[in-house]
Amino acid sequence: MAEKELSQTDSAYARLEFMVIFQQLEPGAMYSEKQLGEMLNMGRTPIREALQKLAWEQMVNIYPRRGIQIPVVTMETQLKLLEVRRPIEVLCAELAAEKATPTQKAQMEKLAEGIMVCARNHDDESFFYHLRQVHYELVAASRNEYIRQAMRPLQGLSRRFWFKHKEDNTEHPATLHAEVMKAVSSGDKIKAAQAANKVIDYLYEFTLKQLTY
Known part of the structure; x- marks a missing residue:
């Protein structure tokens, strides 16, 4: 595939x-590749390729000859x-605390600072892109491709649930994510594990709170 297409x-x-x-795409609704292409002003090939990735991450369901459905998020x-x-x-x-390169550690320090700025500014869009990064x-x-394959859909679906119910x-969980980045950047495996557990604890509590709404 050409670089431009990628x-x-x-x-x-x-x-x-x-x-x-x-x-912006309604949960439960059906869309066609043509509709999505018109929304983004893009051709069918990149739309189709992108939808395949999103389907693998369970962000969309693809039904041949019927269209693309946005799954409903449930607790x-x-x-x-x-x-x-x-x-x-x-x-x-x-593993990240153990294996991160100096360049990656420096990037994590920047992300830790950036994600906190997003939270302070109540900038959901920037927070989304920082959290994704x-x-x-x-x-x-x-440096483990199997972790990458497992984590991509788990993280993406978690992001979707949080933004839907926020x-x-x-x-705001920005401080918790920043703690993970800082622990990894310092190479401290114990603190990195503790910080990661705190993120999941927060997400559990956040999810259970939706019972009251």
């Missing part, structure tokens, strides 16, 4: 993920997801 696919993927997360699926995510997230943080950098630093008074 770039278009990556762009389509990022934009479609954003539209799913922020419910039950989020709790099941977190059961799986906790041990993998902790392992990922430990935090997840990618953490997985990349683990309210203005929601306790």
